[in-house]
Amino acid sequence: MNMYNSAMILNPVAQRFILHWGEMGSKWGVNRTVAQVHALLYFVGKPMPADEITETLGVARSNVSNSLKELQNWNLIQVVHIMGDRRDHFTTSSDVWVLFKTVVHERKEREFDPTISVLRDCLESPDLDKEDAEAQQRIKEALGFMEVLSTWGDQMLKLEPSTLMKVLKLGSKIKDLLSLAK
Amino acid sequence: MNMYNSAMILNPVAQRFILHWGEMGSKWGVNRTVAQVHALLYFVGKPMPADEITETLGVARSNVSNSLKELQNWNLIQVVHIMGDRRDHFTTSSDVWVLFKTVVHERKEREFDPTISVLRDCLESPDLDKEDAEAQQRIKEALGFMEVLSTWGDQMLKLEPSTLMKVLKLGSKIKDLLSLAK
DNA sequence: TATTAATTTCTGTTTTAACTGAAACAACTG
DNA sequence: CAGTTGTTTCAGTTAAAACAGAAATTAATA
The missing domain is CATH 1.10.287 (Helix Hairpins)
Known part of the structure; x- marks a missing residue:
């Protein structure tokens, strides 16, 4: 595990948004989890560490890791760091x-x-x-x-x-x- | 089998075109065979019966049947008939x-x-x-x-x-x- | 440099979609 | 209306992608 407390609680609207975005991705040849991770980052609008994404979406850590890499290859997310936190945080443009x-x-x-x-x-x-x-x-x-x-x-x-x-x-x-x- | 002679021989260029189109389809959420069938019809530029498509592409008859149905749902192909031939022939716009x-x-x-x-x-x-x-x-x-x-x-x-x-x-x-x- | 944290890689499993072949169905022909 | 041709449906198989969990790796701290 990890020294920080994880898992962000998503209200039903956020869930609907993220899940739908995932399905949309599937229909256009984008891996569902990849699309969900991106939707989540867009929705929350602030940098998140991989573990928090993992727990929030309820998927495997490795799945998130691969999805984040994929999103970086697509130039859709960026890595940022938070003072006093060793972990990579990921964020996406809100534009x-x-x-x-x-x-x-x-x-x-x-x-x-x-x-x-x-x-x-x-x-x-x-x-x-x-x-x-x-x-x-x-x-x-x-x-x-x-x-x-x-x-x-x-x-x-x-x-x-x-x-x-x-x-x-x-x-x-x-x-x-x-x-x-x- | 069928009273007509089937199987159109595709030259290497046609094959390349059709196979690439199939792969392209996959990346955009379109079933590969569906994309191939459409590419074939576009390439040959004239109506083809399902059996001939089947033999030309080397896939199962039922696969072609479902693909043709899908293409009809997408309004991408039309059924036409040839005088003296009972079979449905399928064609697509060349535009x-x-x-x-x-x-x-x-x-x-x-x-x-x-x-x-x-x-x-x-x-x-x-x-x-x-x-x-x-x-x-x-x-x-x-x-x-x-x-x-x-x-x-x-x-x-x-x-x-x-x-x-x-x-x-x-x-x-x-x-x-x-x-x-x- | 040993320890812990964080991340990635790898292997095997699960899920999903594609595809096949056979059987059922429908339409036409003599 | 019996036989033939053509098409669709369906159940089962195969293949591909997604995913999970563990192991391995990397990086930071003390």
């Missing part, structure tokens, strides 16, 4: 925009960009030449689509959150501005 | 934009919107009042964020693919237009 941008950036790098590479490879392969031209065209279109989306994503990620917000709020009114652009 | 919009629309309805509901419930719950105001504020910000994204998504989905394409191509130049907007 949803920052979190969102981080996730989009990471997923793009890990999953989107590699897919673009594969499609490029496919098009360059001599095996495709023998194939009918239409299939080649479809791969080309899929690639073009992903490239447009990728470039756009990069540019959006560079915007200030407040600017990005304005863009989103603009919504489909952007259509009207389109004629002005050139 | 990546249409496919993308379909997926975004469905996922939004299934996973995004329900989460918004949960967050609203959380905020309305009397249990949260007792909680510190900052946690409440964070939930509120998460909700606000998701609502903005949701509204924006709905509006983007309504745009013509060609218009949407222009918006994406505009990229961060949109920043300059922002001052003109009101």
Whole structure:
């Protein structure tokens, strides 16, 4: 055990929030515990040591350890230290925009960009030449689509959150501005 | 068995494309076979009967049956019939934009919107009042964020693919237009 | 440097989802 | 309506991921 007293009591709303976030994660290919740990840190809004997370969520210590590592790999949490406490404490940004941008950036790098590479490879392969031209065209279109989306994503990620917000709020009114652009 | 001859031979490029698409699906919470079946239909660009899909992918017939059903639930494939052939044939749009919009629309309805509901419930719950105001504020910000994204998504989905394409191509130049907007 | 605290790694178990093959069902054909 | 073709459902199996608990490692303290 540990010299500190652990286990934070979560009220029902916090539980609902954290559990739902975990399920949401599962549906998007994120480990449930990982999502729960992050939701917890976001909810409490202050740094927590691993043991406290463990007891609060009621999962194994090692599970928390791995989840924290995973979240660090995703740049979603940071380690901080509390004066007079040897333990690592973990915290996450309370700015949803920052979190969102981080996730989009990471997923793009890990999953989107590699897919673009594969499609490029496919098009360059001599095996495709023998194939009918239409299939080649479809791969080309899929690639073009992903490239447009990728470039756009990069540019959006560079915007200030407040600017990005304005863009989103603009919504489909952007259509009207389109004629002005050139 | 079946009175027709099945099994389409896939060249290495097609295989690479389909297998990668399957792995990609897994990482985003989509069943691998489901993703593969869809990739195959996209690649071949013409209607295929279930048996031919089965033999081409080398998976169980029932697996294909369930995958096709799933893809129909997602509105990603359609059933068509070929003159003189009793079997159902399945086909998917060759327009990546249409496919993308379909997926975004469905996922939004299934996973995004329900989460918004949960967050609203959380905020309305009397249990949260007792909680510190900052946690409440964070939930509120998460909700606000998701609502903005949701509204924006709905509006983007309504745009013509060609218009949407222009918006994406505009990229961060949109920043300059922002001052003109009101 | 011995002791304790804190964290990670490892191995085995559990859980969940995917998948198969067979049986049931439905639709069509002669 | 008997036989055939095509599709779906279902029960059981397999495979993959998540998770737990113990052991090992690292780091801090005294």
